[in-house]
Amino acid sequence: MTLSTSSDAPGGTTGRRPPVDPERWPDVVRLPRASAPRTAVARGLVERGLARMPLRVRHEAGPLRVPRPGAPRDDTPREGTPTLTLHDPEAFHRRIGADGLIGFGESYMAGEWDSDDLVGLLTVIATHVDALIPAPLRLLRGAWAHRRPLSDRSTLEGARANIHRHYDLSNDLFALFLDPSLTYSSALFDTLPATPDALTAAQHRKIDRLLDAAGVRRGTRLLEIGTGWGELAIRAAARGAEVLTVTLSEEQRDLALRRIADAGPAGRVTVELCDYREVEGRYDAVVSVEMIEAVGADFWPSYFTALRRLLAPGGIVALQAITMPHDRMLATARTHTWISKYVFPGGLIPSRHAIARESAAAGLDITHDIGFGDHYAETLRLWRERFVEQPGAVDALGFDRTFRRMWELYLAYSEAGFRSRYLDVRQFRMVASGPDGEASR
Incomplete structure (x- = not known):
């Protein structure tokens, strides 16, 4: 089994993507199990959080979504507004719903998303990380976050x-x-x-x-x-x-x-x-x-x-x-x-x-x-x-x-x-x- 990933070009491209080695990267090749309700909740939280940040979200072959009026301003001294391009939105949200930030990283490794300014994008997210998860849900972190392996x-x-x-x-x-x-x-x-x-x-x-x-x-x-x-x-x-x-x-x-x-x-x-x-x-x-x-x-x-x-x-x-x-x-x-x-x-x-x-x-x-x-x-x-x-x-x-x-x-x-x-x-x-x-x- 292989998973298609995006090309090496900045910002990603459409078309056939090189396969991921399933032996070296099993959790990148294999999409995690996540119920439809959990994926839907993740999608809602992520979309709501990203909309409050000074960045753009673009679905491949879809519309460009800009920050809503009144979204927090980013004071990082970088030119332009970074764009998050989702090549496979369903896989992106499913990974986050199942594995949180581990899924976010594995989704990048799989080529399911890219950015025209990766550091700028991650800086915005790190600066406004609290916007991703509402304060009441942060108290439930232990219910969804994975524990470190004893090994x-x-x-x-x-x-x-x-x-x-x-x-x-x-x-x-x-x-x-x-x-x-x-x-x-x-x-x-x-x-x-x-x-x-x-x-x-x-x-x-x-x-x-x-x-x-x-x-x-x-x-x-x-x-x-x-x-x-x-x-x-x-x-x-x-x-x-x-x-x-x-x-x-x-x-x-x-x-x-x-x-x-x-x-x-x-x-x-x-x-x-x-x-x-x-x-x-x-x-x-x-x-x-x-x-x-x-x-x-x-x-x-x-x-x-x-x-x-x-x-x-x-x-x-x-x-x-x-x-x-x-x-x-x-x-x-x-x-x-x-x-x-x-x-x-x-x-x-x-x-x-x-x-x-x-x-x-x-x-x-x-x-x-x-x-x-x-x-x-x-x-x-x-x-x-x-x-x-x-x-x-x-x-x-x-x-x-x-x-x-x-x-x-x-x-x-x-x-x-x-x-x-x-x-x-x-x-x-x-x-x-x-x-x-x-x-x-």
Whole structure:
């Protein structure tokens, strides 16, 4: 069985569409079971909600529907009004009726809808998300939202499996859209909007600000939790630090070792395939960049306890984390989302409140807290543009068209989260509470 999907052209086209691989994408090929009344309710809610937003809805071969008079204005600085083009309205509403936002994402993967401005559309929806579901129905979220699979929990074994599903996809895939530093986290630009040639310098600026916050210099014993592809370890070693960096990704570990050897500081950097809960020793500085999002709320106490346990007297933690409002975090904490199903299994974006609470409980005081979400939006834009410009290169790596649509939606969805201020990214500096804190250094 195959499902027809739209073409690669922006905004979609009519006509025969390439099939979706049923073995790789069973839930994209197969329409979910949903009763006619549930689909009708979903259609009514979605149509009512979209009509209140500053966007256009177009049924393929049908009329263009513009926002009703008095609809909320979108203050996102983007030209024009984005259009949602529905190629298969029945399938679109049926998926949403059965699976909510998971269905919304799977419908895009299936080619059942497109947009002439995907980021703009998703930014509008994220900004006005409350318009989609009336307030009384939000209280019934637990009745329709899917629960996260227990198998996705970030236990010692579960964390390895979750990391493998994302970071071990292919080093070559990530190299297609990341800059030459292979840094997979928010950059920090000197000016916005950013240009592609500014990305590597902006990634180094971000890394250097973290290393400065942690006081990394010659002789510093540094632990990095979450190696990535080794750029932070390389820059720390160039300062004269002795670095232990740990990762659960074999693909990342292998390439990081080669990059570190090529850069020269191999004698000052040790890369280990190791969970943060298994690390031993005491370190003058602990740095972790956008790794807490993969930990999962159940294990945040273990994570912050490990940070505190691994600090030498007078040591400093520098943490970079994506954050979301606390009420949103609580609403999604146990919910299985499209992102958790297809992109980041087992993870949860924390709130600033949750980070402050968990770090304090572990004996860590936050001394600095700086946000720069606009810079992440620009980072994601540059990544997305590089990715969508190279469909042939992605295909050559063994990834199909459905994967390309999934990955484009992931990057656009994330960018929209930052542009709408639904998400932020922050750098935290932490020290141990009490006599082992900064004063003892």
